[in-house]
Amino acid sequence: MAQKFKILIAGNNDPISSKGIELLQAESSFDVVVNMNLKEEAAMIEASRDVHAIIVRSGAKVTAKVFDAATNLKVIGRAGVGVDNIDVPVASKRGVVVMNTPGGNTISTAEQAFTLMMALSRKTPQAHATIVSGKWDRKSFQGTEVYGKTLVVLGMGRIGAEFAKRAKAFGMSVVAYDPYLSKNRADSLGVTLCEDLDAAIVQADYITMHMPLTPETKHMINAKRLASLKKSCRIINCARGGLIDDAALAQALTDGTISGAALDVFETEPPPADYPLLKAPNTVFTPHLGASTEEAQENVGIEIAEVIKAHLLLGTVVNAVNMPNVDPKVLNEIGPFLKFGELLGRLVSQIAPARSNVVSINYSGKVGSGDTTLISRAVLKGFLERAVGAEQVNYINANGVAENLGLRFTESRLPEANLFTDLIEVQASNGSETASIAGTFFAGEPRIVKVNERHIETRPEGTLLLIENQDRPGMIAAYSSILGKNQVNIADMSLSRNKEGGTALTLLTLDSCPSPEVLAELEKVPGIVRVHCVTV
Numbered sequence: 001m002a003q004k005f006k007i008l009i010a011g012n013n014d015p016i017s018s019k020g021i022e023l024l025q026a027e028s029s030f031d032v033v034v035n036m037n038l039k040e041e042a043a044m045i046e047a048s049r050d051v052h053a054i055i056v057r058s059g060a061k062v063t064a065k066v067f068d069a070a071t072n073l074k075v076i077g078r079a080g081v082g083v084d085n086i087d088v089p090v091a092s093k094r095g096v097v098v099m100n101t102p103g104g105n106t107i108s109t110a111e112q113a114f115t116l117m118m119a120l121s122r123k124t125p126q127a128h129a130t131i132v133s134g135k136w137d138r139k140s141f142q143g144t145e146v147y148g149k150t151l152v153v154l155g156m157g158r159i160g161a162e163f164a165k166r167a168k169a170f171g172m173s174v175v176a177y178d179p180y181l182s183k184n185r186a187d188s189l190g191v192t193l194c195e196d197l198d199a200a201i202v203q204a205d206y207i208t209m210h211m212p213l214t215p216e217t218k219h220m221i222n223a224k225r226l227a228s229l230k231k232s233c234r235i236i237n238c239a240r241g242g243l244i245d246d247a248a249l250a251q252a253l254t255d256g257t258i259s260g261a262a263l264d265v266f267e268t269e270p271p272p273a274d275y276p277l278l279k280a281p282n283t284v285f286t287p288h289l290g291a292s293t294e295e296a297q298e299n300v301g302i303e304i305a306e307v308i309k310a311h312l313l314l315g316t317v318v319n320a321v322n323m324p325n326v327d328p329k330v331l332n333e334i335g336p337f338l339k340f341g342e343l344l345g346r347l348v349s350q351i352a353p354a355r356s357n358v359v360s361i362n363y364s365g366k367v368g369s370g371d372t373t374l375i376s377r378a379v380l381k382g383f384l385e386r387a388v389g390a391e392q393v394n395y396i397n398a399n400g401v402a403e404n405l406g407l408r409f410t411e412s413r414l415p416e417a418n419l420f421t422d423l424i425e426v427q428a429s430n431g432s433e434t435a436s437i438a439g440t441f442f443a444g445e446p447r448i449v450k451v452n453e454r455h456i457e458t459r460p461e462g463t464l465l466l467i468e469n470q471d472r473p474g475m476i477a478a479y480s481s482i483l484g485k486n487q488v489n490i491a492d493m494s495l496s497r498n499k500e501g502g503t504a505l506t507l508l509t510l511d512s513c514p515s516p517e518v519l520a521e522l523e524k525v526p527g528i529v530r531v532h533c534v535t536v
C-alpha cells in the first residue's frame with residue numbers, strides 16, 4: 001500500500017490560497033489538515049506531532065520544540081520568501097528540507113513598497129483620515145515629488161530590482177548597495193552601484209530596503225547611520241523588521257533627523273500599543289501586507305503545494321534553502337550515482353581504519369564534470385550510517401553530522417578518467433592508514449573496480465569478504481577450505497596482487513555472512529594479513 005503522508009497547513013490568521021490546499025487534497029495519499037489558529041508554540045507543537053510536511057506563511061513559527069515533537073517531519077514549505085519563522089539550522093540538523101517560493105510575491109511586494117513610497121511622499125493616509133473625519137484640509141498635506149530624486153536601494157535582488165525599474169520609470173536616479181551585486185547586473189538594470197553603504201545612503205532622498213534579515217544586516221540602519229542622512233531623506237522598509245533599529249528610527253523621526261518612514265515590517269510584529277514608532281510623526285504603516293494580493297497568494301500557495309507534493313511523492317527538491325535543488329531531470333541523471341555513492345560510503349566505512357577523520361571523494365571522468373554536491377552528500381550519508389544509525393543521517397544533515405564527529409570531508413575532480421567513463425573513489429584515512437574503494441558503471445551496472453588502490457572487479461552485491469594476504473602458493477586453498485568446512489559458499493571471486501610474491505588482495509562474494517569465529521580463524525591463517533567482511 002502506498003505511504004500516507006499527513007500535511008499540516010499551519011497559520012496564524014494568514015491563510016494559504018485555497019487553490020494550493022485543493023491541489024494537495026486531490027492527492028489520495030495525502031491527509032491534509034488546515035489549522036489557521038496556531039499562534040502559541042504549544043498549539044503548533046500539538047498540531048505538528050505526527051505530520052510529514054508543514055506549510056506556513058509568516059505567521060506560524062516552526063521552532064526547535066516543534067521539531068522535537070514532529071518526529072515524522074520530512075519537509076517544510078514556506079509560501080513566501082523569508083524563512084525567519086522557521087528554525088532552519090535545526091531543520092538541517094534533523095534532516096528536514098525547507099523549501100520556499102522565491103519570486104511568487106516579488107511583484108506584489110515591489111508594488112507595495114512603491115505604494116508606501118508614494119503614500120509617504122504625498123501623506124495620503126493622513127489626508128484620507130482627515131476627510132473621513134469630516135474635514136476638508138488642503139493646506140496641511142503638501143507633499144514632494146519623487147521625480148528627479150535619488151533613490152538608494154539596499155539589496156538589489158528580485159524585489160529591489162522590480163522597485164528600481166519602477167523608480168526609473170518615475171524619473172528617479174537609482175543607486176544600489178548590495179555586496180553580492182555584479183557590476184554587469186547593475187549596468188543592465190541601469191543603476192549606479194555603490195560599494196560602500198555609508199557613502200550610498202548619504203546621497204539618498206529615499207532609501208528602500210530589500211534584503212533578508214541576517215546577523216550582518218540586523219540594525220543596518222541604526223542611530224549613527226540615521227544621523228548621517230539628509231534631513232529630507234525618507235525610508236521605506238518592506239523587507240524585514242530588524243533591518244532598522246526601530247527605537248532609533250522613532251527618535252530620528254521625532255527630532256526631525258529624517259523626513260519620514262514607511263514600514264510594512266517591524267522589529268516586533270505586531271508592535272505593542274506603546275511601541276514608540278507608532279507615535280512618531282511622518283509615517284505610513286501597513287501590517288506586513290507586501291505579499292497580500294490575490295495574485296501573490298495564488299502564486300505562492302500553488303507553487304508551495306506543487307513542490308511539497310513532488311518532494312513527498314518523487315523526492316524532488318526545488319527551491320530548498322538548506323539543500324541543493326534536485327529536479328526530476330537531474331534526479332534521473334544522477335539517481336544511480338546517488339545510490340552508488342551511498343553504497344561506496346557504506347562499504348568504505350566497513351574497511352576504514354579506526355578513528356578515521358578524513359573522508360575524501362575523488363571523481364574522475366564525466367561524473368566529475370557536473371555538480372557533485374549531492375553525490376558527495378550521498379557518500380557521506382552512507383559512510384556515517386554505521387556511526388550514527390541509518391535513520392539519523394540524510395542528504396540534508398550529512399555535512400553537519402560529519403562536522404559534529406570531527407570528520408573532515410574533501411572532494412577532488414579529474415575531468416579525464418584513464419580507464420573508465422566515470423569513476424568515484426572514496427577514501428577514509430586516520431592520518432597513518434587509508435582504506436579506499438572505487439567504483440564505476442559497466443553497461444549501467446555498478447562495479448567495484450579498485451580496493452585499496454588494487455584493480456579488482458566485482459558486483460557490489462550481498463556479502464563481500466576482503467582478504468589481504470602474502471602472495472604465495474596455497475593461500476586460496478587455505479581460506480577456501482575454512483569457508484567450505486563452515487558451509488560458507490563462495491559465489492564469485494576476484495584476485496589482484498601488487499607484484500609476484502608481494503601482497504595479494506582477494507574479494508569474495510559469499511552466499512552468507514561468516515560468523516565472527518570463522519573470521520577469527522581466517523585471520524589466524526599464516527600469511528593472511530587482514531580480513532574484512534563487508535555487507536553491501
Ligand SMILES: NC(=O)c1ccc[n+]([C@@H]2O[C@H](COP(=O)([O-])OP(=O)(O)OC[C@H]3O[C@@H](n4cnc5c(N)ncnc54)[C@H](O)[C@@H]3O)[C@@H](O)[C@H]2O)c1
Binds near residue numbers: 156158211290291292
Ligand atoms: N513584506 C513582505 O510581505 C515581503 C514579501 C516578500 C519578501 N519580503 C522580504 O524581502 C526581502 C527580499 O526579498 P527578495 O525576494 O528580493 O530576495 P532576494 O534574495 O532576491 O534579494 C535579496 C538581496 O539582498 C542582498 N543582500 C544580502 N545581504 C546584503 C547586505 N548585507 N547588504 C545589502 N544587500 C544584501 C542579496 O545580495 C540579494 O540581492 C526578503 O527578506 C523577504 O523576506 C517581504
Ligand SMILES: O=C(O)CC[C@@H](O)C(=O)O
Binds near residue numbers: 057081083289291292
Ligand atoms: O506570508 C506573507 O504574507 C509574508 C511573506 C513575506 O514576508 C515573505 O518573506 O515572503
